[in-house]
Amino acid sequence: MRSPGYSVVPTELADIARRVAERAAEHVRGRRGELFAPTGTRAVDDAVSAKSTPTDPVTVADTETEALVRELLRQERPDDEILGEEAGGSVAVPNGVRWVVDPIDGTVNFLYGIPAYAVSVAAQVDGRSVAGAVVDVARGVTYWAAVGEGAWAAGLGAADADPVRLSCNPITDVGLALVATGFAYSRERRVRQGALIGRLLPEVRDIRRVGAAAIDLCMVASGAVDAHVEHGLSPWDWAAGGLIAAEAGARVVLPPADSRSADGHATIAAAPGIADQFIATLDRIGACAALPD
Incomplete structure (x- = not known):
């Protein structure tokens, strides 16, 4: 465990989050076609099970993807803690950096073939997110941010377009x-x-x-x-x-x-x-x- 006051650079953590999330998204994207019919819930054997209720599914792709994310994070940051939806971890706020991982956010959409599911990877210090990335898997869009550095997206337009700095709508009503x-x-x-x-x-x-x-x-x-x-x-x-x-x-x-x-x-x-x-x-x-x- 690193000491409570050790230095972290949010932009470096954001780069890690983005690389890891995009690699995980590649895995999710490939496994959708291997495990399920193009739309609907028809699946290979043992691809889906239930968690908290019968309406709360987990797929083999969820568990595989979290294992991949954990492996990639350990290669980059071996001393950091990891909290993930599938493999767990303590919710108690640790000293140092904690990575918070959702391997597939929107598992029901993933199961049915609805194109709205994501990989989410964030780095927290003292319980506060300082860096993070979300990959909209089906659309091929990556969103990321580091605290104090703005929010960005790539893939909203042409594949080779420069990243776009994000801002909320100028709505007042x-x-x-x-x-x-x-x-x-x-x-x-x-x-x-x-x-x-x-x-x-x-x-x-x-x-x-x-x-x-x-x-x-x-x-x-x-x-x-x-x-x-x-x-x-x-x-x-x-x-x-x-x-x-x-x-x-x-x-x-x-x-x-x-x-x-x-x-x-x-x-x-x-x-x-x-x-x-x-x-x-x-x-x-x-x-x-x-x-x-």
């Missing part, structure tokens, strides 16, 4: 906001989330449910949506995307670094021109409070 959200796997929380969305929908332009929180947060950063709210995300869901959104100018409210999905904390990201209005609206309808299991 929450009534015109396009809002991304997501839902839990537990029936009880879904009931409460559905009621909250019913109260939010008349207050905004519309709601989008993409099915991958890391992508939602990057969409706030790129201006593909204006805001995001979701209850019950785990650190691997928001560690990279939350930083990318913040570095693009969004107001971001994150769960505690040692929280889990069961705690039900809200993750919020909003373009700066509507942030006050959006958070006030969420508070008025009761959506800022946690929804624990």
Whole structure:
């Protein structure tokens, strides 16, 4: 274990996160066609199992990809801790650097062949994300950020185009906001989330449910949506995307670094021109409070 005060360079960690996430995305992209039919859930034997509930799947590609990410990170940073969705790790905030990994965010989309799933890799120091990358696998777009250095994307246009610096939409009226959200796997929380969305929908332009929180947060950063709210995300869901959104100018409210999905904390990201209005609206309808299991 490294000492608590050892030096880290966020841009170097962001470079590592980007390289590792892009390599992992190559693996995910290749395995989709090997394990499943082009669309739908038809799969080879033993490709899919259930986790927390029957509606919460994990595929062999999830576990393979996390193993690959862990191997690549150990080659680059052998003394750092790793917290991953599949192989676990302590949520307690360590001294030094902790890598937070979601090998496939949007596994249900991956399972069905819906092109909205991502690899997310972030580096945290004292529980705060300082670098991270999210690769939208199907679209071939990489988003990344280092604290204080802005948020960037590559692959939005021509393959050889220069990286694009991201910024949130210049929106000022929450009534015109396009809002991304997501839902839990537990029936009880879904009931409460559905009621909250019913109260939010008349207050905004519309709601989008993409099915991958890391992508939602990057969409706030790129201006593909204006805001995001979701209850019950785990650190691997928001560690990279939350930083990318913040570095693009969004107001971001994150769960505690040692929280889990069961705690039900809200993750919020909003373009700066509507942030006050959006958070006030969420508070008025009761959506800022946690929804624990």
